[in-house]
Amino acid sequence: MKINIIGGGPAGLYFAILMKKQYAGLRITVFERNAPDDTFGWGVVFSDKTLSYLKDNDEETHREITDSFEMWDNVDVVHRDQKITIRGNKFSGIARLRLLQILQRRCQSLGVHLHFRTEINDVDVERFRRCNLLVGADGINSATRLRYSRHFKPSLSVRTNKYIWYGTRQLFHGLTLTFHETDAGVFAAHSYKFNKEMSTFIVECDAETWKRARFAEMSDEATRAYLENVFGKDLHxxxxxxxxxxxxxxxxxxxxxxxxxxxxxxxxxxHTAHFSIGSGTKLALEDSIALSNCFKTTSNVREALEEFERVRKPVIEEYQEAAYESLLWFENVKDYMSLSPLPFAYKLMTRSKRIDYENLKRRDPQFIAAYEQSGS
Ligand SMILES: Cc1cc2nc3c(=O)[nH]c(=O)nc-3n(C[C@H](O)[C@H](O)[C@H](O)COP(=O)(O)OP(=O)(O)OC[C@H]3O[C@@H](n4cnc5c(N)ncnc54)[C@H](O)[C@@H]3O)c2cc1C
Structure with missing residues (x-):
């Protein structure tokens, strides 16, 4: 059996690993447009649950990932310069580049063929289609999805908020969500450390704020200077x-x-899910596990692909629903800014409706006690 994979991100590489482990005789080739050490992106986060799936499916990558990651169990909400800590939320972060290097090495040791610096603009040619399974793991702007859009019937909804990924040497211990109201409007930052020296720092604002701040006319340097000023107290x-x-x-x-x-x-x-609820990397790795599992019971490709959609689609739909509630909260954050820090943090933690009062009380009774004492 021959498998061609377009895209050497977390989804493509991890799927290659799992399939090669399952069936050593497979010929698996990954085509990736970037070089192996291109540094796109900063850190990515995993939940505890994702890590346990990784352990169950490939101990070697799990061991290497957990050797290099940073763990925390707190979400810190910073509003009106006051930090509210909510415990009981176990997550870990790792540099995206480090993760890719671990997966690339594992692929190579198992005998997966990796072709870097190879951009595939049309997958519908003999060279790629002549295989038993063709996997489009080519990211958000997928050329594979576009080529067969008549069959996949994708829907792409572009949201109004603007966001930008940065890194910083300020270490945020735990997922830190920071909000500042300025003359231009409200800015939110999503930040967490992903190794001993660096944190991811994503800034988000609504379209009106973005226009009032005049980012369209600003250089990269001027944009960073503007945001370093907004988040001056947080970036130290x-x-x-x-x-x-x-x-x-x-x-x-x-x-x-x-x-x-x-x-x-x-x-x-x-599929995508808003970054405020967890990283796309987690979903990508879990997709790979789900799809490779479908080949455990059949070697018939059509059957396995149908089973993948049947089993995985409801899980993703539920996740996307929660992520949608979360993105709406961030799009409408200006409506909550009049709340004082404790009720603000409570609203934020319960935004996706997956976490409620009882759940928060189990996770962090101290936070709930403080919230109740605040008279909210
Ligand atoms: C530039 C960038 C930065 C990001 N930064 C972060 C971050 O800091 N933190 C975080 O949590 N998430 C980040 N994300 C999102 C997160 O990485 C994704 O949700 C996750 O990686 C999904 O994994 P994937 O394998 O499906 O897709 P991707 O990681 O996007 O991988 C797809 C791969 O396919 C390759 N590719 C695309 N088209 C072609 C083609 N035509 N031919 C050959 N190869 C192709 C791409 O180069 C890429 O390596 C980032 C995404 C991008 C694109």
């Missing part, structure tokens, strides 16, 4: 570091059908 003098960072709009990706013939989509190519 540290700079925001750009990595080809650009303002973008979040795009909600869904596909009506997940496969066509012997072609299947994975990870961001298949």
């Amino acid at each position: 003098g540290h700079k925001l570091l750009s990595n080809n960072s650009k303002w973008i709009n979040f795009v909600n990706v869904r596909n009506e059908r997940w496969s066509y013939d012997n072609v299947v989509l994975l990870g961001d190519a298949l």
Whole structure:
């Protein structure tokens, strides 16, 4: 059996690993447009649950990932310069580049063929289609999805908020959500450390705030200087570091059908979930586990792809629903800014409706006691 994978991100690489472990005789090739050490992105986060899935599915990568990651159990909400800590939320962070290098090495040791610096603009050619399974793991702007859009029937909804990914040497211990009201409007930062020296720092604001701040006319340097001023107290003098960072709009990706013939989509190519609820990396890795599991009971590609859609789609839909509630909260954050810090933090923690009062009380009784004492 021959498998071609377009895209060497977390989804494509991890799927290659799991399939090669399952069937050593498979010929698996990954085509990736970037070089192995291109540094796109800063840190990515995993929940505890994702880590346990990784352990169950490939101990080697799990061991390497957990050797290099940073763990925390607190969400810190900073509003009106007051920090409210909510415990009981176990997450870990790792540099995206480090994760990719671990997965690349594991692929190589198992005998997966990796072709870097190879951009595939049309997958519908003999060279790629002549295989038993073609995987489109080519990210949010997937050329595979576009080529077969008539079959996948994707819907892409571009949201109005703007966001930008930065790194910083200021270490945020725990997922830190910081809010500041300025003359231009409200800015939110999502930050967490992902190794001993660096944190991810994502800034988000609504379209009106973005226009009033005049970011369209600003250089990269001027944009960073502006945001370093907004978040001056939080960054403690540290700079925001750009990595080809650009303002973008979040795009909600869904596909009506997940496969066509012997072609299947994975990870961001298949679906996205707003970054405020957990990283796309977690979903990408869990997709790979789900799809490889479908090949445990059958070697018939069509059957396995149908089973993948049947089993995984409801899980993703539930996740996307919660992520949608979360993104709406961030889009409307100016409506909550009049709340004092404790009720603000409570509203934020319960925004996706997956966590409620009882759940929070179990996670962090001290936080709930303080919230109740505040008279909210
Ligand atoms: C630039 C960037 C920065 C990011 N930064 C972060 C971050 O800091 N933290 C975080 O949590 N999440 C980040 N994300 C989101 C997160 O990485 C994704 O949700 C997650 O990686 C999804 O995994 P994936 O394998 O499905 O897609 P991706 O990680 O996007 O991988 C897709 C791969 O396919 C390759 N590719 C695309 N088109 C082609 C083509 N035509 N031919 C060959 N190869 C192709 C791409 O180069 C890429 O390596 C970032 C995403 C991007 C694109």
